[in-house]
Amino acid sequence: MKLGIDRLLAESDQRARLRGRRLALLGHPASVTRDLVHSLDALAACDDLQIVAALGPQHGMRGEKQDNMIESDDFVDPRHRVPVYSLYGETRRPTDAMLDGVDVVLVDLQDLGTRIYTFVTTLRYVLEEAGRRGKAVCVLDRPNPVGRPVEGLRLREGWESFVGAGPMPMRHGLTLGELARWFVRTLRIDVELEVIAMAGWDPHAAPGFGWPAGELSWVNPSPNAPNLAMARCYPGTVMIEGTELSEGRGTTRPLEVVGAPDLDGVAVVAEMQRLAPQWLRGCTLRPCFFEPTFHKHAGTLCGAVQVHVDHPAYDHAAFRPYRVIALLLKAYRRLRPEAAIWRDFAYEYERGRLAIDLINGGPLLREWVDDPSAAPADLDHALLPDERSWDEERRDVLLYP
Numbered sequence: 001m002k003l004g005i006d007r008l009l010a011e012s013d014q015r016a017r018l019r020g021r022r023l024a025l026l027g028h029p030a031s032v033t034r035d036l037v038h039s040l041d042a043l044a045a046c047d048d049l050q051i052v053a054a055l056g057p058q059h060g061m062r063g064e065k066q067d068n069m070i071e072s073d074d075f076v077d078p079r080h081r082v083p084v085y086s087l088y089g090e091t092r093r094p095t096d097a098m099l100d101g102v103d104v105v106l107v108d109l110q111d112l113g114t115r116i117y118t119f120v121t122t123l124r125y126v127l128e129e130a131g132r133r134g135k136a137v138c139v140l141d142r143p144n145p146v147g148r149p150v151e152g153l154r155l156r157e158g159w160e161s162f163v164g165a166g167p168m169p170m171r172h173g174l175t176l177g178e179l180a181r182w183f184v185r186t187l188r189i190d191v192e193l194e195v196i197a198m199a200g201w202d203p204h205a206a207p208g209f210g211w212p213a214g215e216l217s218w219v220n221p222s223p224n225a226p227n228l229a230m231a232r233c234y235p236g237t238v239m240i241e242g243t244e245l246s247e248g249r250g251t252t253r254p255l256e257v258v259g260a261p262d263l264d265g266v267a268v269v270a271e272m273q274r275l276a277p278q279w280l281r282g283c284t285l286r287p288c289f290f291e292p293t294f295h296k297h298a299g300t301l302c303g304a305v306q307v308h309v310d311h312p313a314y315d316h317a318a319f320r321p322y323r324v325i326a327l328l329l330k331a332y333r334r335l336r337p338e339a340a341i342w343r344d345f346a347y348e349y350e351r352g353r354l355a356i357d358l359i360n361g362g363p364l365l366r367e368w369v370d371d372p373s374a375a376p377a378d379l380d381h382a383l384l385p386d387e388r389s390w391d392e393e394r395r396d397v398l399l400y401p
Contacts, residue, residue, distance in 0.1 A: 001200035001212050004140030004177070005031070005039050005108050008196055015048055017194070018138070021103040024053040026087075026126060028061060028119075030110035030221040039108045039140070044080045051082060052101055057109065057122045058088040059222045088118075092162060093125040096133070104136040110221040111176045113146040113210070114235045115155065116359055118348075119221070121165040123176060124183050131191030138194045141177035141399070145231045147203045147210030148173040150394075152235060152322040154386040155361025162348045164361045169390050170322050171235040174397065181397040197399045209316040224254040232309040236321030239365070242356030243329070244343050246302055250292030258328060259290055259304025261297060262336060268305055271331035272324075276376035279327050282319030284308040326379060329369045342366060 008014045023043070025031070031039040040061075044051050054061060054077060061084050074085050085098045099105070105126055109119045123139075130137045152170025160166070166186060174182065177195035184193050203210050211218075211228050220226055225234070230253075237255040240247035248257035259265070265287025272280060286306045292298050307324060308314075333341060347355030357363045364382055368374045 001198055001202075001215055003034060003142055003198055003216075004196040005042065006034050007199060008140060009033065009042055009046065014196055015046065018104060019048050020050075021136075022050055022052045022101055024055055024099070024102040024105050025051060026055040026057065026105055026107045026109060026122070028057055028059065028109060028221060030219040031108040032217075032219055034216065036217060036219070039106075040077070040080065043106070051080065053082050053098065054084040055094065055098065055105070055126075056084055056086055056088070058118045060086065060088070087122055087125070092122070094129040099129065099133050099135055102135060104138055105130055106138050106140060107176065107180070108140040108142070109176055110142050110219070111144060111179075112221065112225060112231045112234050113144040113171060113173065114238060115152070115165070115168050115170050115172055115361070116163040116238050117234075118162055119176070120179060121162050123180060124165045124187070127180060127183055127189050127191050127193065128187070131189045136192035136194070137180070138196065139177040139180045140196050141175050141198050143198070143201055143211055143216070144173065144175045144203065145208070145211040145228055146171065146173075146235070147316065149317065149319075150387050150391050151320050151383070152386070153360055153362065153364060153383060154390060156364075159358070159361045161350055161358050163358055167361075169386055170238075170360075172390070172394070174394060175399065178394070178397045178399055181399075182394065185397065195399065201400055203400060206316075224249055226254070229308075229310050230255050232319065233307045233321050236323070236325030237307070239322075239325050239329070239356065239359055242343055242347065242354065242359045243341050244296070244339075245332070245341070246290075246292055246296040246304075248290065248292070248304075249295035250298055251290045253290075253306065256308075257288065257290055257304050257306045258325070259288075259297075259302035260332075261300050261302055262339065263303040263305075263332060264335070265289075265303045265305045267335055268328060268331045271335055272327045275331060275334075276323075276327050279320060279323040279376060282309075282313075282315035282317070283321075283324065284311040284313050285324075323376075323379075323383075326365060326369070327376065330376075333369050334372075337372075341369070 155164045245260045248254040
């Protein structure tokens with residue numbers, strides 16, 4: 001298969017539309033060619049293309065910012081001597097100064113297929129600001145590593161934020177190029193948009209089911225996204241960011257493990273199996289322990305559960321990470337009804353709304369966890385219409401079979 005960036009480099013007719021136009025690249029460390037050359041370097045080496053600037057999302061163009069909400073500064077690229085502007089610093093949106101000398105913004109970001117991943121919101125902001133200024137956007141498409149399955153509540157009206165760019169479910173099943181098409185259509189953005197689609201990407205092919213295993217190397221798109229297993233778990237485990245439990249930051253398996261000093265992994269898994277064994281299909285849960293070296297509960301032994309999606313029992317079609325982690329929170333609440341679960345802090349600079357509600361695009365999940373009488377069937381009753389409506393809505397923007 002060929003990535004969008006590789007098609008642009010290899011096919012002269014793809015480059016022809018960009019010749020004579022001043023280009024800016026929105027990228028990060030995973031913006032690499034099939035041969036692991038960074039896209040900025042590869043584009044700058046093309047005599048018929050003019051790169052005049054670069055833009056970096058959350059964690060920076062270099063990906064050096066380990067934690068969330070650590071801002072990046074502007075700098076001048078030492079090799080190519082072009083300005084690199086931060087879209088996770090003083091502003092989240094491209095400004096006049098960033099786009100004045102630019103005709104086309106090339107977007108080459110590796111996404112994780114999850115609504116909350118902030119590169120999705122950055123894409124929306126770039127489309128909007130480019131459209132306002134008469135600039136074009138060209139998305140160099142990349143795989144959605146978690147493939148086509150859809151899961152989770154759709155973001156409710158009024159709950160938009162930097163981790164919620166629109167009314168999509170947590171696991172949206174689109175590539176970034178397809179998401180760009182959806183944003184333009186749904187928000188009626190007046191912008192010149194082109195997507196250079198991948199060639200030969202099959203989102204249903206085993207063993208990657210979205211990630212072309214054996215064809216592409218994994219490069220971390222953000223510091224705590226170290227492998228495909230993390231990406232598969234992320235549409236569920238990201239919810240733990242809004243809790244007092246640890247999502248495994250400060251361990252070698254971030255966002256695959258969930259734990260806390262007072263969590264009994266054996267008891268939690270047993271309660272999950274009692275409440276909704278049908279939600280646990282496709283993965284294997286393993287009680288374990290960890291001691292984070294930084295972040296929540298640093299230096300403290302935590303009882304934990306690891307979600308294994310690297311096991312022979314893994315079933316891509318059956319695995320539902322959102323339900324798995326919702327059920328873990330429900331089991332923990334039932335076992336520890338007095339525990340303070342919900343973390344109250346300025347999540348992505350938002351105050352006045354709980355982080356768990358921002359993550360979910362509304363309070364429904366939190367209210368379900370806290371309600372002693374609410375059963376798994378009640379959450380399913382809310383989830384299924386959202387998932388079905390999104391699956392239908394997204395069909396018009398799909399680029400791949």
